[in-house]
Amino acid sequence: MSLDDRVAGVSCREVLAQLGDYQDGALAADARATLEAHVGACANCAAFGGAYGGLVARLRERLAPRPLDADRAARLAARLAKGD
Amino acid sequence: MIRAAAGDRPAFAAIVDRYGGQVFHLARALVRDDATAEDVLQDTFLAAWRTAASYRGDGAVASWLYAIARHAAHRHGRRADQISTDDRSLEALGAAAGWGQPDVLAIVARGEDRAQLEAALATLPDDDRLALWLHHVLDQTFDDTAKVLGCSVAAVKSRLHRARLALAASLRQGGDHVAR
Numbered sequence: 028m029s030l031d032d033r034v035a036g037v038s039c040r041e042v043l044a045q046l047g048d049y050q051d052g053a054l055a056a057d058a059r060a061t062l063e064a065h066v067g068a069c070a071n072c073a074a075f076g077g078a079y080g081g082l083v084a085r086l087r088e089r090l091a092p093r094p095l096d097a098d099r100a101a102r103l104a105a106r107l108a109k110g111d
Numbered sequence: 112m113i114r115a116a117a118g119d120r121p122a123f124a125a126i127v128d129r130y131g132g133q134v135f136h137l138a139r140a141l142v143r144d145d146a147t148a149e150d151v152l153q154d155t156f157l158a159a160w161r162t163a164a165s166y167r168g169d170g171a172v173a174s175w176l177y178a179i180a181r182h183a184a185h186r187h188g189r190r191a192d193q194i195s196t197d198d199r200s201l202e203a204l205g206a207a208a209g210w211g212q213p214d215v216l217a218i219v220a221r222g223e224d225r226a227q228l229e230a231a232l233a234t235l236p237d238d239d240r241l242a243l244w245l246h247h248v249l250d251q252t253f254d255d256t257a258k259v260l261g262c263s264v265a266a267v268k269s270r271l272h273r274a275r276l277a278l279a280a281s282l283r284q285g286g287d288h289v290a291r
Binding site for chain 2: 028030039040043044046047048050051053071072074075077078079081082083085086087089090091092093094095099100102103104106107110
């Protein structure tokens with residue numbers, strides 16, 4: 028097991044480098060297809076890609092901002108009214 | 112925003128109401144204690160009110176506020192012990208994040224817990240943490256994230272990839288990784 032292993036014509040090292048663009052939907056169609064062929068046949072990259080994508084989803088789900096609580100909003104309003 | 116820029120206080124209050132929570136939580140992610148984050152929150156909106164007249168309307172209000180918040184957070188202190196993830200190879204970051212290891216999926220399980228996720232984020236350099244927050248939590252586009260960070264879109268994409276790997280590594284290793 029090495030990042031230099033080649034599956035479906037591309038190395039795990041190249042997949043690792045392109046994983047961000049893949050996640051962001053920024054890969055060209057042919058590069059995307061190549062990466063997906065690799066991941067479909069490489070257990071290490073499949074597991075890692077799943078964890079990577081899952082982590083991004085957790086960021087959105089778990090850290091969603093909440094509105095200011097009433098006390099904090101009141102202090103902010105008072106500071107803005109005071110203006111200093 | 113146009114009315115707020117003209118000095119309309121109720122219009123500005125509506126902006127505070129709409130974006131206050133986002134600015135506070137972004138500040139909290141940057142300075143990591145509630146009292147300082149509240150100072151950043153107040154400084155941000157005070158600066159926004161004072162400079163609203165110069166807002167040119169050529170960008171999103173949110174990213175304008177986040178850029179002000181970023182500067183305010185810097186004024187309130189920045190850790191000196193940060194090591195940029197730019198200094199590490201993708202291979203090293205990938206290995207630390209668990210590529211090829213049987214425990215790699217534990218990252219996602221640990222990320223389910225907000226406290227663990229915040230603790231892992233806290234180990235990242237400021238700009239890595241900021242990029243993740245802006246793009247993934249506050250839904251800022253690559254363009255707007257680049258404006259807040261003061262860099263190119265390509266640099267944002269690269270930073271996000273490295274920051275995600277570093278975050279995964281930190282989660283995998285219990286929040287004691289990468290920036291220390």
